[in-house]
């Protein structure tokens with residue numbers, strides 16, 4: 256697995272407006288180092304118990320994003336250093352993240368995960384829940400969180416049109432929320448969609464960040 260070559264190839268494909276999150280879950284630290292040495296600084300993990308030692312051992316200028324289903328009781332462990340939680344899928348998690356960030360006197364960026372796939376197993380809010388949440392104004396009450404955008408995972412399928420439809424619907428929702436509630440500032444700016452198997456479609460549909468694991472690091 257030539258991590259340097261994989262990274263370079265993906266980066267040449269991505270427009271300048273799209274940031275790359277290297278999803279390093281279940282990968283050894285040696286592979287993270289390989290990407291780090293090629294300039295990669297944003298890494299994603301999906302389990303707190305795996306993220307904690309990696310954060311402790313690896314360089315402190317890495318920007319860590321959490322991308323998996325996060326248990327409430329894990330928040331205070333990652334709150335001291337996590338840059339962004341991309342997988343916010345409940346109000347309870349938001350409230351707990353806000354309190355945990357406050358305790359450590361810092362701000363945590365959050366993306367709300369939207370359920371765009373047909374599969375029932377994927378976490379996330381429905382489109383209506385997202386609209387209702389912002390309409391309620393509740394988002395203004397979380398002092399220690401920055402609402403940075405939305406995240407979604409498409410259905411695992413070979414049907415490219417299905418994937419495109421799902422990404423497009425998320426992009427439309429993202430633009431609407433941005434226009435309706437964040438017109439006065441640019442904090443709500445991240446549309447995180449696209450993984451190893453489908454990121455070119457996500458780029459075409461207007462994402463600002465792709466989350467790529469196996470295509471950089473190899474199979475897990």
Ligand SMILES: *Cc1c(COP(=O)(O)O)cnc(C)c1O
Pocket residue numbers: 278280301322323408450451452466467468469470
């Ligand atoms: C694992 C994971 C990825 C990366 O998946 P690959 O197919 O290896 O690129 C992206 N996003 C989330 C939420 C993940 O859990």
